[in-house]
Amino acid sequence: MKFPRTLVFTTLALAAGSVLAHEMKPDFVIGYRQGVYKMIRWNFAPMVEMVKGEHPFDAAQFTRRATRLSFLSHQLDEAYPPGSGEGAPTDALPAIWEDHADFMAKLKDFQREARALRVVAETGDEARTKEQFVKTAGTCKACHDTYRAE
Numbered sequence: 001m002k003f004p005r006t007l008v009f010t011t012l013a014l015a016a017g018s019v020l021a022h023e024m025k026p027d028f029v030i031g032y033r034q035g036v037y038k039m040i041r042w043n044f045a046p047m048v049e050m051v052k053g054e055h056p057f058d059a060a061q062f063t064r065r066a067t068r069l070s071f072l073s074h075q076l077d078e079a080y081p082p083g084s085g086e087g088a089p090t091d092a093l094p095a096i097w098e099d100h101a102d103f104m105a106k107l108k109d110f111q112r113e114a115r116a117l118r119v120v121a122e123t124g125d126e127a128r129t130k131e132q133f134v135k136t137a138g139t140c141k142a143c144h145d146t147y148r149a150e
Ligand code: HEC
Pocket: 030, 033, 034, 037, 038, 040, 041, 044, 089, 090, 091, 092, 093, 103, 106, 107, 110, 136, 137, 139, 140, 141, 143, 144, 147, 148
């Protein structure tokens, strides 16, 4: 079956339009970024336990979780559009949009260290992996200290 070109393009335009409209809605954006952080925590917590020695170090599991962490860190690039600091319950502080360049630099720090964590985890070197994990965790704290309400 052949669709008239205009119908196809109209349908595509409507679909894209509704996505953009959704992106502008604060609860949609805020829910998205909190969801990403929830997935981050899901993978982060078992790594904390391994680093603390509460669970035996498992290189394969650690690599899997570090790979997810690195992937998820990049999903935050789209999570702070202008105007998404209010409109739904959020712990994101206004400073994020007042000094957006610094905030994005802190996000980049996290992305760089999370990637380094994946790379070192793949080598199976327990000591270096744990060291890099502590460094990565430091980038979470560095951002939370300034940009997240306690
Ligand atoms: C560039 C800044 C930044 C970095 C880096 C960052 N966070 Fe956050 N985090 C925030 C902000 C801002 C919020 C609040 C988001 C909101 O409520 O809208 C948050 C919220 C959270 C939440 C609560 C999510 C919820 O609502 O349930 C968790 C958990 C979390 N972060 C964990 C982490 C961990 C673990 C790392 C590092 C592996 C990390 N974050 C790195 C800025 C950051």
